[in-house]
Amino acid sequence: MSLSARLAIESPRISVDVVNIAVLPYLAVRHGVDDIPTTVANGKKACVGVRPEEAFVREVLRPRTGAA
Amino acid sequence: MPSEPQQQRVIDHGVRGLAHPVTLLYYTPDVPSTATAAERAMLEAIAAASDRVHLEVLAEQWDAAREERVRIARTPAIVVNGAQDYGIRYYGTPDGYELETFLAIIRAVSEGHSGLSEASRAAVRALADPLHLEVLVAPT
Numbered sequence: 001m002s003l004s005a006r007l008a009i010e011s012p013r014i015s016v017d018v019v020n021i022a023v024l025p026y027l028a029v030r031h032g033v034d035d036i037p038t039t040v041a042n043g044k045k046a047c048v049g050v051r052p053e054e055a056f057v058r059e060v061l062r063p064r065t066g067a068a
Numbered sequence: 069m070p071s072e073p074q075q076q077r078v079i080d081h082g083v084r085g086l087a088h089p090v091t092l093l094y095y096t097p098d099v100p101s102t103a104t105a106a107e108r109a110m111l112e113a114i115a116a117a118s119d120r121v122h123l124e125v126l127a128e129q130w131d132a133a134r135e136e137r138v139r140i141a142r143t144p145a146i147v148v149n150g151a152q153d154y155g156i157r158y159y160g161t162p163d164g165y166e167l168e169t170f171l172a173i174i175r176a177v178s179e180g181h182s183g184l185s186e187a188s189r190a191a192v193r194a195l196a197d198p199l200h201l202e203v204l205v206a207p208t
Contacts, residue, residue: 020160
C-alpha cells in the first residue's frame with residue numbers, strides 16, 4: 001500500500017483511497033477480490049498482491065500512459 | 069488506546085523520528101459507534117506517540133458539500149496530510165497488519181517525497197489524466 005501513497009506524493013494527478021474491505025465488503029465483491037491487497041485503478045482491477053515497485057507502477061499506470 | 073502492548077510498540081516505532089509534521093483529519097459521524105470509537109482510539113494513540121502527529125477529529129453530520137470539497141467518499145474517513153494534501157484517504161480502522169501500513173503512509177507523507185526510483189518517477193510524469201487508486205486491504 002505504501003507504494004500507492006508514494007505515487008500520490010509524487011503526482012498531484014494521483015489520489016489514493018485505502019479501503020478496509022471489512023467495512024465495505026461490497027467493494028470486494030464488485031472487483032472480484034481474491035487476494036489482498038488488490039489495487040483498482042480508475043475503477044478497474046489493476047494489480048493483485050504485494051508487488052515490487054517496478055511491476056506495481058507498470059501495472060497501475062499501463063492503461064493510462066501507453067507504457068509497455 | 070491500543071489493547072495490546074505489542075500494538076503500542078509498533079506505533080511508537082512507526083512514528084519515531086518523523087521528519088516533518090503530519091495531520092490526521094478524522095471525519096466521523098456525530099453519533100459514535102463501537103467501530104468509530106475503536107478507530108478514534110487508535111488515531112489518538114498514534115497522535116499521542118509523536119509530537120509531530122496532529123489529530124483533528126471532525127465528528128459532524130454528513131455534509132455532502134463538505135465531503136465533496138475535501139474529497140472523501142464516505143465517513144468515517146481518515147485524511148493523511150503533510151506539507152500539503154496528497155490525496156490520500158483511509159477508510160476503516162488501520163489495525164492488525166494494516167497498522168504498519170498506515171504508519172508507513174504517515175512516514176512517507178512526513179518525508180514529503182516519494183522515494184520512488186527515477187524510472188517510476190518518469191512513468192508518473194507521463195501520466196496525462198487523473199488516476200484514482202483504490203487499495204483494498206483487510207486487517208489481518
